Amino acid sequence: MIQVFIILTFIVFLVVFFFNLFNVIPQIVFIGFYPYALFITVFLGILLFSASYIQSRFWLITIKAMISIVLVISLFTLILIVINARHLNGYKKKYSEYIRTVNEFTKVEGVDKFYKEDFNRSIATLIEKSTGMSPTFKNNGILISDNEHYFDEIIEAISKAEKHVHVLFYIMRDDNIGQKLKTVLIDRAKQGVEVRVIYDALGSFKLSRKYINELKEVGVEIVPYNTVFKSLVTGKLNHRTHRKMIIVDGVVAFTGGVNIGDEYLNRDKNIGIWQDIIVEMEGDSVNYLQKIFLADWYYVTDKKITDIYYYGKTSVENYLPVQMVAGGFDTGWHEIHQMYFTLINSARGRLYIATPYFVLNDAMLESLQTAALRGVDVKIVIPEKTESFLIDWLNESFFKEILRSGVEVYKYKNGFMHAKSMIVDNRVVSVGSANLNMRGYYLDYEMNVLLYDEQLCLRMEQIFNKYMKMSEKQKYKDYEKLSLMRSVRYIIGRLILPIS
Template structure:
């Protein structure tokens, strides 16, 4: 019997490692770890318990856990199929939104070939082309970020759409709630999406106050729903604020006091937010309305959500979104394309440096062909396992002349790519497994030299507050650090 159990487990593991898609494997990985731990415990119990009743109970429990595991595996596999019934309906809805926004203003602006290539890739993957009539403001100070959002929300006349991974009931959360209640009472449509796991501590009375004022607030998969649907490891990590379809914000911050640097255990919080006015907000609106359809079942097709922008300022901007349930790994491909497009320099800031083989190869190739590749990550990450996982990639990167900097003045939470003073990417997507395979993300890509130069100046300030990792020092790291990196590698599919 024990032999049959081992054989069955071996077959299951073989199929998971060899036959299933990457997105399915990394999705099932935490369940796999738990099942493996329980399986080992049960096998040990069988060695020490001889009572027939206890042995039968153990076999029953093992069978139930195996059935639960296979049920979850099936649900995850079904979720990642782009031809499932929900995806078919959602795809039709997104086509309807595209039809509403089909009128494009013509421009004679010509982008460079590398920029065109990135834009073409994203348009093929997402259906969202580069928009040209935009204004953008990159915001680096956390307090200013919230001030800007509050100011624009206060001006809302038609609708406010908000989507965050984390929504806290703290000081900043209370201020946001009070402002949304005020706007709802003024007759403004207010819709809020929060992630059911990321905002697990959000109290019922917080939501109740909003609902009673007329705010529509929905959780993106509660914890219970996530378990039943096999989506516990799939989260909505997007950060979106849209006001009247004309002003949009995206970046790395959520709604919580720690994002203002008020958490003494974290210290100085470094993040980035981009405020966009113009045609690109229509792309952000499409992403939000797609998510709203998922959480509510409502199709919002009114033209008022896609108002015409009359500004004349030229700033090419493109929105890229991706998730576990889309055909392509849109975020991963966008990042890969930006990396491979760089000819002179490529600067990256990310709290998580957890790389796929393709990302490693892209970064190595860029650095070895002479591109100045700099990566800034926090010296003290939010979780110690993240630090172990991050450092497990240092050897491959440092040996290929990639420069790595550990930010020491607090915690860097920015998600930034800058390539050749021509391309800037800002948004919610980290450079890690979760953002590439598991979570719903959204970035704004700015094809502009002046915006790139502003971002590079800010990144150099961060580098000034960082400690560069030298290959010679890293190669002498103690045995315990090497062991930690091995442990960190086991956690890569979770980070």
């Protein structure tokens, strides 16, 4: 009976503690600290429960010591997260310093003409002020959604490199496509091309030492973004670089939702058909992607590369407004959240969204509901199944509130839909690495591209319609009255909301 009382008291304490913690400290600090708090809570609960049954003085002293150590580490981690959230760490300083240094190389003309349209001005001005990235206008852009095709395009572009190749991915695997990438990078390095690679230490933790050494042996500079140890001592284990980009000779670049792994080529039978999108770009926009890569390179290596050699003048004359949006936990303005929020609120006719993770805070939920209620045609496609049943429960937990306002939700049933894209009124399409979840809004370092072009919007609409044909439309009546079991599932799913 005493043990039951201890457990109930502990649960009540946790509810009160987390409620007050969320209301007292800044939201971004709470979201950053939440996974640590969740682990600590479970660990302390196990220790306290064990202590109620243990009689041995030695083990009781050991448990007390462990509790003390965990609390000290927790306090240390919380302090680091507060420091990161206040932009007092190295990333914000180095990133901003680098962007300011090279801005002279990447100035563009034509901004005044572009800003004459209210729609363009409201979105582009926000992004420029929060990220330092203005729109560029002399560009070519292609949306690629065919799995085999986008890797073929990437490999071919790298194989033609003459000066430098820059690669950044959250996930790099030592599998078939990983081997193809390694082979072409080694070939270029042997021909005297400068090759630099950044991979996320946690996302690519399975990348073999042999793979890395083979690249280093021929002169490829390959470095991890924040090793696990560095992440722990800086309080950034929960903040990864989720960006994906390849820049070749400062002339052609690729970015989007695709990592380096065979699952992106439909070679994982457990996943099935993998749907994703990347953007291939030429023109002034490539210089802006180059800035983002080299700013990250400066952060992870302390090497500040500012030579104009890496920033060329484009020969492209085609008019295509393009704007880069880079964001992260400690970059200043939660740029990705601001971008999605503004795009949703700017929609007047239609708003189409494809995202594998559908996790909304109050602002995003109300924005989507309000858009639908004021007559905007809002359609959202998400996968029927993700990599975790908890995420599936979390995704579904928003359906009732969204469907009630008139938003149409579709579950993609033909594999895994991993694309992160948004179309607004045939005026702008967003494609990139950022999901509609807390990791995309706040926690990870992300990279999206805005393409202000009607034809590319129509191309994206074709891709979106393909997704919808392989999806099942959800009905409000199926979520209006939830069974007790489904309600419990959704509550459990919401527990991982801050870390999803």
